Amino acid sequence: MEVSMISADAIRGYVDLMVLSLLRRRPSYAYELAQQIHAVTGTEYTIKQTTLYTAVKRLEGANLVTSYAGASASGKPRTYYQITANGLEHLEQKVAEWRDTKSVVDRFIEGAEA
């Protein structure tokens, strides 16, 4: 199957899910998150910087992540993000919701391809 580019609109609703999944492993900063996302998605999807920044700020506003001031190896200041207990709970819910969504949509897609 040929690799197709995923449109920004199609995936936007799931950026929060992707960011929370990554932050569940360890606290991170925006550029690192972008790199990690890129490492997983490869050429199929490149996240825009504004999209990612909007997502972490939105999560922070909803109290699903918190931020703290850190520094890079070279001493450059950096904002780190850390998942909260609320965030973990929210992630769990959203993962379950995604599985249901995927299963429901797949049933239609299989119908469309049959």
Added chain:
Amino acid sequence: MNVITAYLETMFSAYPQTPRLLEAKAELHAMMEDAYTGYLAAGLSENEAVGRVITEFGNLDELAPQLGISAEIAPGSAASAPALSATTVPPATDVSGAAKRPAPAPVTREEAERYADVRRRTEPRLALAVAMFVVSPAPLVALVTLSSGGAIGLDQDPAVLIGLACLFVVVVTGVLMVVRRDHELAPFRRLAAGDFTTVPGVDRWAEALAAEVATKRATALQVAIGLWILAASPVLAISLLAPPAVTNSWIGVAVAGTLLMVATGLLVFIPANWAQSVAETLTKTDDDGLVGTERRSIVGVVAAFYWPLVVAIFLAWSFIGSAWGVSWVIWPIAAVLFGAIASGLSALERYRAAG
């Protein structure tokens, strides 16, 4: 690297430099810088690295809900809003709410048909209620003048009492009918308020509906206006033709006749007007500077305000001035005035329709 800084400055220059905005700019700058260094380390040339970083920057519109700059963003960017609001987490701030109020839901054909049906069913009830408001003082006026003229064996006080009792019973019944009709129309309140998006198919259907019964409506209107103009005749006839003694006793009955003719006109016209009124509601033909209700069955709306007002003036004058013998005069005047207003308004409507 300077290119990236200049790019960010340009992107943000359109917006007020709030602390949140500066913070966003600083963090995005750090991200871009990291990405640039990363691409250089991966072996890209400076130009290629800058190009990649700027390609991956994205769109500032996305930040609007977080930064409170949605008001400053051009309306053209609204297209990106639905995707944003579909995200899994509510936005950090609610500043986005005011700027992009979603368009009201379109009116469906089914909804329009149900609305038209309820209007057709309930319009006679409205007509009856308005007619009842108009005739409500008739027994009072007739009884009071008959008793003061000595035509019947009844003192003025019991005559006033009986007449007032009739008036209130009739008015209360009319009010109850209007309230019940309002209740039935409650599900369609957003239609009456114009809080919907018109749909071409429904527009045409409503106009066809109005056209179907237009002839009937025109006839009803002519009959009604004829009645309203002739309404003055009982009072005029008895004042001019009968001897004074008879006039004094029977003028009230003539006034009652006048009111009855006005009420009959309303009873004929209002039920025939429903389709026109439905069409005007559904096609929102109030874009000519007139308020919606003003155009919607103008005569009916005027009648609904006019007659209760006249009743109020009549009662106030009669009670405060203790003027039961004279105050009936307000009714023929009101009737003639109403005939003039109604004719004038429908002439205006025809003129508008022709223009």
